[in-house]
Amino acid sequence: MTVDVQTTRERFEESLADLEVPVTRTEPTALESALEEIVREPAIGTPLEFEAVSLPDWIDDAPTPATLEAATTSVTSASFGIADYGSVVLPARPDGSEQVSLFPELHVPVLRESDLVPDMPTAIDRLGPVLRDGGSAILATGPSATADMGALVRGAHGPKAVHVVLLGDGETDE
């Protein structure tokens, strides 16, 4: 079992490397210092959906349309990650997590290593019940991009850069 998790994480990290998306692994207790290294202020976020982990208080976790426009970085939790593609699954919640992940220049998705799945069929199987229950989600892979202006440009309507934070198993025994 441990071996499987290890392999899936390595595959996830390899996929992110192909996308030139940096990834930081940290234990829950060290999340704040990890974010200090990554985040460029002003920063907004939405409450992380993991037990016993929360955003540091220097990240505004009750964003408004005004702070959304002004923010440089956003930090939100991802429901899970897809190792084959380096994708993170971003939920659309009433607290605005979807917009918050989209508008600022840098998006920092936070997800647990134990929430990595190996491939697309597993990810979609996992989303089936969520969507049938009225939920929405974005499979986000790297930053937004466009080639419409004659050359590939990172950062179209969405973030120019993504930095993934992977939380180690220390935070929960589930």
Place this chain on the structure above:
Amino acid sequence: MSDAGGRRSKAAHIRRLLETEGDAVEENTIGFNRGRYESVADLEDYEELKSEARAIKEDAIERLPALIDELTATVEENGGTVYLADDAADANRYIREVASEQDADRLVKSKSMTTEELEVNEALEADGVDVVETDLGEWVLQVADEAPSHIVAPAIHRSEVDIARLFNERFDPEEPLETAEELTAFARERLGGLIREADVGMTGANFITADSGTIALVTSEGNARKSAVVPDTHVAVAGVEKIVPSVEDLSPFIELIGRSGTGQDITSYISLLTPPVESPVVDVNEPDVAFADRDDDREFHLVLIDNGRMAMREDDQLRETLYCIRCSACANSCANFQSVGGHAFGGETYSGGIATGWEAGVHGYDSAAEFNDLCTGCSRCVNQCPVEIDIPWINTVVRDRLNRGGDEGQFEFLVEGLTPDEEPGGIDLQKRLFGNYETLAKLGSATAPVSNWLADAGPARTVLERVAGVDSRRELPAFKRETLRDWYESRGPRIDAADAEREVVLYPDTYTNHVDVDRGKAAVRVLEALDVRVRIPAVPESGRAPLSQGMIDTADERASRVYAALAEHIDAGRDVVVIEPSDLAMFRREYEKLLPEASFDRLREGSYEVLEYVYGLLENGTDADALGGTDAEVAYHSHCQQRTLGLEPYTTTVLETAGYDVLESDVECCGMAGSFGYKTEYYELSVDVGDRLREQFTTPAARDRIVAASGTSCEDQLGSLLERDAVHPVELLDPRRRSGR
């Protein structure tokens, strides 16, 4: 297109596009095409995924009425509204009503070809609604007042420099814009402001799941996400064929669509929105209210479009079109599209190979007729389609239907006697001439060399060009007085039946039999060197020539005659060996549509491309020493249809076994494509396509090599592009080559 004036104006249109848009289109489509080959190579189960995707679409279209009902119930239960629009006018009326109820001043859109089909922008603008395209490519086109040239990358025909010039003229920014980075930042800023103040957001849908009411959007820019969630009203517009039964069905499509289209493993965002979404509205009028404190009452309208689709579903030939996921693989892998893009290779809305089916189904045959001829049937798109649609067949069927609806030919009386086809009157003379090539060839050989002198004489070429659109810049094939069959009949077999390893029927295709007799003789000597006894019976033309002109009944009749001529040989244990790949492709691919299944299977399993057959003999232990061969360097261009059948590796392997050093081309098609390059209106396009091959074969590594090509028309095209003769690979194996003859 049956008159000289029509051909001239078509040629002029193509020439203008080649000059203005050709370079940008070529660079982008070839980039996408290369990306696709690389990206799908990473998928271990690519073929299985395609079959899975195909099966899901077949099933969904089969039970579409029930799925529409299920989806409607699901969306309504979720709190949205579904409107099933009969046609564009009906859809536009409903959408205008929604905008009017919202008092909408501005509607922001993400990219959607279906809304282009409806021309919904114009309908809304007539009501005074400010419609803003937020996809950057679509926005460029909106600013330039142009139509998309590609279904996925709509501004593919415009370069960075072009767009900078456009923006600087239109917007007069303080600092002139130059780079793609600057242009993107400018557009993001400007469109961001417009989205913020929009009243309605409109998206298309790549897929819709009936079980959850989820709209799946495949994008990279993030504008679809903004358009869907910033305003409080979301209108999604989608053809009914976008519905799949369940969320779980999405998986193969998500894995295939980005790879098949732009060559990305996955696009930046696969948005799976189940509207009305839980995300809060981004309300500029309440800038300081926290999102978490809002209680929005979102509105969602799903507008499902019929507009001819339910009739396509009932049409046995057009139904497959509905499986299309609009990935653009057929456009990007198409040699003609790579040269001219969707402004020539497209109808009112859709462009690329599959567009013929879409245009015939949603706008009618006149729209399909504008570009249907640009499909040469080269079949390179067939293996690239993620839902396994036989796109060339759809093009052929539409061509056939167009032939039947055509005007009476002006010069009908001239060719009636020369054209023993099964087609009705009214078919274009040019098509009829090329479709009946076998008859011309028989007559040509019988009267050679006089027929060649006459055909080549100035007055004859002028008439041919004016009446039938045969371009006088092309050299016409010269018919040989002694056909391959005549030669073999007088020469006789050199291998005794008792000594023979195998016995084969060498298929005397029209070109080998009447024009390039040498390659037929070489094939006989090669087979005999491997102890194979050869027969060359009279077998009719395969039907390729008429099929390529959309003359399906004639091709069908040929298929029956070919089968009748070959069946007894196959039953007697004789293998059918074919030199011309386009004829072999008939036996192995198109005959599936023309013969009973058992007959098709028998002929398919019993027929071989000549080098494939040689490979098989060598693999089974026959000694290669008897073959000709040297250590010379060869530049080899396989044939489009041969590559679709996956047969080109046999040729390269056999040539290497014989000692040659082989360099292979990687262009999709030589551009000649049978009769295509002979047609006045397409001559320049044919040369432009061929130029990519010319470039590959004139590099320092290739320019001194022997040029070999498997197809007749590839040989002709290479011969005129490179000004040196090309040979068939089997001629390189001719034992006479070794003996220094």
